Amino acid sequence: MTVLSSQRKNVQLSDHQLYRLNQLLVFVSQYNGFYQQKFQDIQLPIRSAEQLSILPLTTKQDLVDDQKNHGPFGKNHSYPTVDYVRYHQTSGTSGKPLKVLDTKESWEWWEECWLEVFRSSGVTKEDHVFLAFSFGPFIGFWGAFEAAKKKGSLVITGGSQSTKERLTCMIENEATVLLCTPSYALHLAEVAEELGIDLTQTGIRKIITAGEPGGSVPSIRTQIETLWGATLYDHVGMTEMGAYGYSCSEQNGIHVNESQFIAEVINSETLEPVAVGEKGELVLTNLGRYGYPLIRYRTGDIVVHSNEVCACGNPYSFFPGGVIGRADNMVVIRGINIYPSSIESIVREFPEIKEFRVVYYSQAEMDQVKVQIEAKSEITPILATRLRERIGLRIDVENVEADTLPRFTMKAKRVLDERDQA
Structure with a gap:
């Protein structure tokens, strides 16, 4: 791709986004009570x-307050309830779950976003797609289920099955693509080892992960790919926002689907754009979900702002390393900013560690952090040294008995905060 053609595409994309944004703004100013109030002093159209930035940011708390004050669904649903066909709710890992409804049109928009994920990972009509997902009200892989059907792939659901049953089902039905969280891909491999199953000899050749950071972290990706003998692709999305990003053949970060989303990266404290190369909070606007629009939404996802063009040739915005953490998960220990995902990326360099947990606690009125691991004791000093060298902080490593730490089928909760109990 030449620089000129890349620039031309960027201009066309920017014009496309601006046109669709103004269409959305006109719509919400007439039909969406939440944004009518939020944008009442804004003069339209947006010309560049x-x-x-003249549009105010939207936060998760704004949406929670909206549903609390205008229950049960809030004023951000643009249509009467009778026009909606799908109900979802957020996982609630960072607060009260949000209720989110989709119209038929908005749900079809979800499918198109997921089709882009499948296209980038090379999923075809010939694939058998296995979804290791509970199929509850959490959005999870519901959109992937619909998109795989639309693509014509054979869709195999493992909703109510145990881990052992899921392994048997995907093997017997010759599944070629697995969709799950990174944590569950590792747990499936752990159970397979106990059952004497060599996953590299199964039909699984592609794994698409979502729900938590990990799929774009080299150490985690390498461990999963080695255990499964498959290629791993990452995907990022949110119940309230949509399926906004995916990895590609280069496997070194996340592309934002800019045909359907506008992306910004800001400093979480100053709310100003960050410089190229700096970490910041991802702010997104969805352009096709009129039933539940979100405009300049603070996702809480931390990414590295980059202007590089991925070697795969995709001109869309690219975030190297994908989502590297959550703004609400960061803690400061002795002056060092710590994300649990940074610790996990180091822990996953040791395939001998079956499971782990990060524990924050207080000692002598100072905040401390330690890592509990299920592994042989000789790993402990090696991991402690590597954590100190990479994180820049002494982190104690504690061995625990095998099978004592919790396992997860969906979003993992590997952080235990005991500081309030001290």
Whole structure:
């Protein structure tokens, strides 16, 4: 791709986004009570990407308060309830779950976003797609289920099955693509080892992960790919926002689907854009979900702002390393900013560690952090040294008995905060 053609595409994309954004803004100013109030002093149309900043940011708390004050679904649903066909709710890992409804049109938009994920990972009509997912009200892989059907792939659901049953089902039915969280891909491999199953000899050749950071972390990706003998692709999305990003053949970060989303990266404290190469909070606007629009939404996802073009040739915005953490998960220990995902990326360099947990606690009125691991004791000093060298902080490593730490089928909760109990 030449620089000129890349620039031309960026201009076309920017014009496309601006046109669709103004269409959305006109719509919400007439039909969406939440944004009518939020944008009442804004003069439309928005004439350039630089003017986007005149629109106020939307936060998770804004949406929670909206549903609390205008229950049960809040005023951000643009249509009467009778026009909606799907109900979802957020996982609630960072607060009260949000209720999110989709119209038929908005749900079809979800499918199109997931089709882009499948296209980037090379999933075809010939694939047998296995979804290791509970199929509850959490959005999870519901959109993937619909998109795989639309693509014509054979869809195999493992909703109510145990881990052992899921392994048997995907093997007997010759599944070629597995969709699950990174944590569950590792847990499936752990159970397979106990059952004497060599996953590299199964039909699984592609794994698409979502739900938590990990799929774009080299150490985690390498461990999963080695255990399964498959290629891992990452995906990022949110119940309230949509399926906004995916990895590609280069496997070194996340592309934002800019045909359907506008992406910004800001400093979480100053709310100003960060410089190229700096970490910041991802802010997104969905352009096709009129039933539940979100405009300049603070996702809480931390990414590295980059202007590089991925070697795969995709001109969309690219975040190297994918989502590297959550703004609400960061803690400061003795002056060092710590994300649990940074610790996990180091722990996963040791395939001997079956499971782990990060524990925050207080000692002598100072915040401390330690890592509990299920592994042989000789790993302990090696991991402790590597954590100190990489994180820049002494982190104690504690061995625990095998099979004593919790396992997870969906979003993992590997952080235990005991500081309030001290």
